[in-house]
Amino acid sequence: MVVDLRRTLWVAFALGCAALLSPALAADGPDLYGVHCAACHQPDGEGLGAFPALVGSERVLGDPHALTAFVLDGMGQMPAFRNVLEDEELAAVLSHVRTSFGNDAEPIEVDLVAEVRAENEADTETDPVEVDLPEDWFELGEQLFLSNCAACHQASGEGLPGAFPALAGSAYVQGNADEVIRLVLHGRAGMPAFGGSLENLQIALIVSYVRNAWENEAHEVDAAMVETVRGGGDLELEPTTPTTRPGAGN
Ligand code: HEC
Ligand code: HEC
Structure with a gap:
């Protein structure tokens, strides 16, 4: 019992x-x-x-x-x-x-x-979009990210809760490339504008980096695309199509 x-x-x-x-x-x-x-x-x-x-x-x-x-x-x-x-x-x-x-x-x-x-x-x-980036774009983008963005968003991309949003795992960062480029060019609220201090290629490298670092995966962008967005145009990049990463060994 x-x-x-x-x-x-x-x-x-x-x-x-x-x-x-x-x-x-x-x-x-x-x-x-x-x-x-x-x-x-x-x-x-x-x-x-x-x-x-x-x-x-x-x-x-x-x-x-x-x-x-x-x-x-x-x-x-x-x-x-x-x-x-x-x-x-x-x-x-x-x-x-x-x-x-x-x-x-x-x-x-x-x-x-x-x-x-x-x-x-x-x-x-079936419809990959060609991007024109240097072979080592990922490393170049990382360096630019560390010197321009990491003070707020952190090298880990995790941000600081309550102050600076995480870019790692962010749907926004991996979403519409036009939006991300526009945000980096023109800023928003506490996010500074970089359109005046960075050239198109530098912005392209940073945006491509944040869209592919920390397990993020989204289409890269090149200088011509940044120029298009600077001029008020739209990219025909959506839906997001992850491509191979020439600088990242795959
Ligand atoms: C001085 C601090 C600071 C720096 C430097 C900075 N950011 Fe930001 N960033 C912010 C803040 C604050 C926000 C939130 C803005 C808002 O409230 O809309 C933000 C938002 C963002 C977002 C949108 C995230 C989301 O999910 O909505 C992206 C993408 C981004 N930043 C990328 C960058 C990149 C790339 C750089 C470097 C070129 C950079 N930031 C540099 C402070 C910063
Ligand atoms: C960064 C802001 C943002 C986030 C985060 C977001 N959405 Fe949206 N959502 C939008 C915007 C803006 C639209 C309008 C898009 C359009 O029609 O052009 C929309 C539209 C929609 C619609 C269509 C609504 C309609 O009646 O047309 C659905 C469904 C939806 N979102 C679901 C979701 C779900 C589910 C999530 C989370 C997994 C989500 N959204 C996250 C901004 C967002």
């Missing part, structure tokens, strides 16, 4: 532990939303200014395939999450926005995300 009771208690204890642990192991939609989406779309999904509301949005509630493709590849100021979120994470965060804030649509399956990711990868691979 005593042994049975102990075993029963042990099993109950083990099940309790599993129940406590499993939500932390699975991709957590609300958490991921807080980290990756809430700054723009707001914690309540109501959006703000240029950032559209996700509550009642046709794009959110409509075709799951189109929604997944949209968030994977971004559009305008909406960053691409292809290189930021795993399939399971993207499925969790999309399921969260489709079922929260009063939204009431079916969750998104991991398999669908994997399928859409593979389809669009195939599309973009």
